[in-house]
Amino acid sequence: MYGGIEAGGTKFVCAVGTGPDDLSEMVRFPTTTPEETIGKVIAYFKNQPHSLKGIGIASFGPIDPNPSSESFGYITSTPKLLWQQTDLVGPIKKAFDVPVGFDTDVNGAALSEVRWGAAQDVASSVYFTVGTGIGGGAVVNGKTINGLLHPEMGHMRIPRVEGDDFKGHCPFHGPCLEGMATGPALKARWGMPAETLPEDHIAWDYEAHYLAMAVVNTILVLSPERIIMGGGVMDQKQLFPKIRARVQKALNGYVDSEVITKNINRYIVPPGLGNRAGVLGAILLGELAAG
Amino acid sequence: MYGGIEAGGTKFVCAVGTGPDDLSEMVRFPTTTPEETIGKVIAYFKNQPHSLKGIGIASFGPIDPNPSSESFGYITSTPKLLWQQTDLVGPIKKAFDVPVGFDTDVNGAALSEVRWGAAQDVASSVYFTVGTGIGGGAVVNGKTINGLLHPEMGHMRIPRVEGDDFKGHCPFHGPCLEGMATGPALKARWGMPAETLPEDHIAWDYEAHYLAMAVVNTILVLSPERIIMGGGVMDQKQLFPKIRARVQKALNGYVDSEVITKNINRYIVPPGLGNRAGVLGAILLGELAAG
Numbered sequence: 001m002y003g004g005i006e007a008g009g010t011k012f013v014c015a016v017g018t019g020p021d022d023l024s025e026m027v028r029f030p031t032t033t034p035e036e037t038i039g040k041v042i043a044y045f046k047n048q049p050h051s052l053k054g055i056g057i058a059s060f061g062p063i064d065p066n067p068s069s070e071s072f073g074y075i076t077s078t079p080k081l082l083w084q085q086t087d088l089v090g091p092i093k094k095a096f097d098v099p100v101g102f103d104t105d106v107n108g109a110a111l112s113e114v115r116w117g118a119a120q121d122v123a124s125s126v127y128f129t130v131g132t133g134i135g136g137g138a139v140v141n142g143k144t145i146n147g148l149l150h151p152e153m154g155h156m157r158i159p160r161v162e163g164d165d166f167k168g169h170c171p172f173h174g175p176c177l178e179g180m181a182t183g184p185a186l187k188a189r190w191g192m193p194a195e196t197l198p199e200d201h202i203a204w205d206y207e208a209h210y211l212a213m214a215v216v217n218t219i220l221v222l223s224p225e226r227i228i229m230g231g232g233v234m235d236q237k238q239l240f241p242k243i244r245a246r247v248q249k250a251l252n253g254y255v256d257s258e259v260i261t262k263n264i265n266r267y268i269v270p271p272g273l274g275n276r277a278g279v280l281g282a283i284l285l286g287e288l289a290a291g
Numbered sequence: 292m293y294g295g296i297e298a299g300g301t302k303f304v305c306a307v308g309t310g311p312d313d314l315s316e317m318v319r320f321p322t323t324t325p326e327e328t329i330g331k332v333i334a335y336f337k338n339q340p341h342s343l344k345g346i347g348i349a350s351f352g353p354i355d356p357n358p359s360s361e362s363f364g365y366i367t368s369t370p371k372l373l374w375q376q377t378d379l380v381g382p383i384k385k386a387f388d389v390p391v392g393f394d395t396d397v398n399g400a401a402l403s404e405v406r407w408g409a410a411q412d413v414a415s416s417v418y419f420t421v422g423t424g425i426g427g428g429a430v431v432n433g434k435t436i437n438g439l440l441h442p443e444m445g446h447m448r449i450p451r452v453e454g455d456d457f458k459g460h461c462p463f464h465g466p467c468l469e470g471m472a473t474g475p476a477l478k479a480r481w482g483m484p485a486e487t488l489p490e491d492h493i494a495w496d497y498e499a500h501y502l503a504m505a506v507v508n509t510i511l512v513l514s515p516e517r518i519i520m521g522g523g524v525m526d527q528k529q530l531f532p533k534i535r536a537r538v539q540k541a542l543n544g545y546v547d548s549e550v551i552t553k554n555i556n557r558y559i560v561p562p563g564l565g566n567r568a569g570v571l572g573a574i575l576l577g578e579l580a581a582g
Contacts, residue, residue: 062546062547076547077547123438124438124439136512138512140431140432140436140438141431141432141434141436143432145431145432145513145514146514147414147415147431147513147514147515147516148415148510148514148515148516148546148548148550148551149514149546149547149548150514151511151512151513151514152511152514152545152546153511153512154511155511155542155545156507156508156511156512157449157450157504157507157508157541158448158449158450159448159449159450159451159466160450172543172544172545173541173543173545175450213448216447216448217447217448217508217512218512219439220442220443220444220445220446220447221427221429221442221444221447221508221509221512221513222436222438222442222512222513223436223437223438223439223440223441223442223443224438224439225438225439250448250464251446251463252463252464253463254443254446254463254464255353255439255440255443256353256367256368256440257439257440259439260439
């Protein structure tokens with residue numbers, strides 16, 4: 001058995017298991033102070049009847065995922081002030097003395113979708129989540145991408161819809177992808193919550209443009225075999241055909257693969273694991289850490 | 292000894308060796324017809340006194356680098372009509388019966404720069420070449436990126452300099468990165484060859500903007516530990532400080548690593564292997580194929 005911790009900005013989700021067919025009930029704790037939240041996580045795993053061979057943490061970021069770094073295992077420069085420079089791996093390792101895997105929430109989800117979900121027939125994938133923020137994780141050559149830090153795909157710079165002069169909602173970059181396409185950006189631009197915008201509102205054409213540009217750039221940089229798009233905003237299912245059409249039009253046949261030119265419905269897809277992708281990714285990180 | 296073939300759109304470069312300290316003289320053949328050019332390459336290696344354990348090909352693209360595909364080893368949908376659907380690996384394998392490695396020219400260069408060049412102290416890198424076209428290759432987790440196809444970073448979509456209305460020079464995408472920032476795009480926009488534009492011409496500020504946006508997106512998607520920029524346009528050394536400054540400004544501290552915020556002079560750098568990066572990459576692909 002492995003333990004999984006999906007560490008999110010609003011809630012932590014914990015479970016134990018070995019995969020989607022063998023997963024305990026997921027328990028949720030609101031993200032309050034680090035001490036209180038991590039304390040509840042530790043108490044949860046202490047109360048498990050199973051002995052755990054490894055624990056994985058798939059965390060909101062930015063994080064330090066580099067095992068040779070002094071701040072490995074930390075959430076680093078997050079805008080959530082209480083959580084800046086918070087050691088996540090340290091307290092878990094101290095409490096359980098098992099191998100602890102650590103990566104971003106979206107890298108974890110990308111990994112679990114390749115193992116068990118919507119990308120299980122391929123070896124590489126990108127996982128986008130579009131909600132109050134935008135995150136992107138990737139699996140390449142069987143591993144998640146970590147280098148200098150980790151992907152931060154939500155902040156890509158993309159061209160505007162012609163004539164669109166919305167100044168953008170990202171405090172760091174104004175009109176980057178997050179600045180144009182998160183739920184709060186939609187609300188700031190159109191004056192109503194995203195989920196109340198009618199299905200045929202032009203907002204969704206704009207939204208599809210910005211997300212399609214990010215997908216196009218991701219294809220051109222990473223050439224993933226599948227792109228998975230989840231998160232609250234992607235519950236607007238009318239976005240999928242709009243995004244697919246714009247990706248095809250923007251690439252204009254240049255990436256000459258039938259996967260894109262003919263079968264894009266099976267290339268840009270919703271998550272296969274639903275809201276379990278994160279905690280299953282964490283369990284997988286625990287398994288990988290245990291070796 | 293390994294054989295290396297850098298297959299370029301204007302010339303093929305061949306050499307034998309094991310690395311930069313043990314590299315034969317490089318020989319060059321103009322890229323004419325596939326039959327003639329590949330014939331010269333085969334004759335060159337047949338005349339070598341050394342027996343070769345493997346041969347690598349680092350090729351212009353698009354190519355099919357997927358060993359399980361029917362068209363593995365082919366140059367595929369290139370605009371160079373004579374070379375469309377040309378099998379490169381097949382004739383080499385037939386002539387020499389040794390393992391043959393195959394990847395893009397820029398993936399090969401990224402690989403050789405990590406082994407021997409400007410990225411030898413890190414494990415991941417991106418290699419851009421900016422000349423008559425723009426290519427990008429990447430090494431992640433010790434391997435080059437190949438997935439659906441291979442990276443085509445030159446065609447990324449990026450925001451314009453405010454007020455810039457140049458329609459772009461890419462036949463597929465108009466104002467993509469290649470459409471705005473290659474040598475021919477510079478010539479089409481400013482009415483004079485890029486190399487004759489004065490060092491203080493505003494063209495170089497525009498150029499730095501477009502290249503910086505591509506670098507920013509690459510950092511946000513891939514988080515590489517080093518970015519290497521070569522090719523004819525990058526011989527304009529005034530571009531490096533301009534690009535570095537724009538990358539820092541655009542990221543605005545969000546990617547919170549001193550590598551970017553303080554030491555960017557050592558992060559965005561020229562190639563360490565100069566014009567040998569390509570053929571050394573090919574030799575490395577031969578070594579990797581030989582196992």
